[in-house]
Amino acid sequence: MNTESVLENMFAANPDGVTETLNRASVFIAGCGGLGSNVANILVRAGVRNISMADFDVVCASNLNRQFFFKAQIGVPKVKALKDNLLAIDPDLQLYELQKRLCPENFSDYIGRDFDLVFECFDNAASKAELTRFMLRERRDTIYVAVSGLAGIAPVENIRVIRRSKNFILVGDGGSDADESGTLASRVIAASAIQAHCGIMALLERA
Numbered sequence: 001m002n003t004e005s006v007l008e009n010m011f012a013a014n015p016d017g018v019t020e021t022l023n024r025a026s027v028f029i030a031g032c033g034g035l036g037s038n039v040a041n042i043l044v045r046a047g048v049r050n051i052s053m054a055d056f057d058v059v060c061a062s063n064l065n066r067q068f069f070f071k072a073q074i075g076v077p078k079v080k081a082l083k084d085n086l087l088a089i090d091p092d093l094q095l096y097e098l099q100k101r102l103c104p105e106n107f108s109d110y111i112g113r114d115f116d117l118v119f120e121c122f123d124n125a126a127s128k129a130e131l132t133r134f135m136l137r138e139r140r141d142t143i144y145v146a147v148s149g150l151a152g153i154a155p156v157e158n159i160r161v162i163r164r165s166k167n168f169i170l171v172g173d174g175g176s177d178a179d180e181s182g183t184l185a186s187r188v189i190a191a192s193a194i195q196a197h198c199g200i201m202a203l204l205e206r207a
Helices: 003-010 018-024 034-046 078-089 125-138 185-206
Strands: 026-030 050-054 094-098 117-120 143-147 160-163 168-172
Touching: 018 034, 018 185, 026 034, 034 050, 034 078, 034 117, 034 185, 050 078, 078 094, 117 125, 117 185, 125 143, 143 185, 168 185
Parallel strands: 026 050, 026 117, 050 094, 117 143, 143 168
Antiparallel strands: 160 168
């Protein structure tokens, strides 16, 4: 089966109109670790084809329990490794890799107004707060999905979805701290799936 046939059939189970809407969307993922790498994987498998990804870090062995990377990619920049893995799913994706540490001084340079959807996928609480402040002040018309609290081994049903405003969705339990509770693959990946699904639903609502 040729590549075109594979891609045509890949989204055959999507409900009517979903693939077309997601194909048109432009998405930015801030952070390519446990959340971001899995969010990207899910988005591509759903039909999103235009993704910009930012992360300053490289893949290490301790990432492999919960992030969408492989042993051979240890030492490779996360954005480069993730791009390669996503292209293995769909070689015709439009992917833009940014190996930078995002901060308040450069948010506006890299997160333009042309994105339909932005995902906050940072590990650091201060960085999460900084990006959220920027998005709510400067990019209020952009759909924004952030995460607060998903560490430890608490029940998955503790992960809640809160619609703070029309364009701001918050996912998580709002409290658990990875530095104190550790990070378990199943809970991180569950949260990333919820985060990706919330973004997808928000895009479909806007279509």
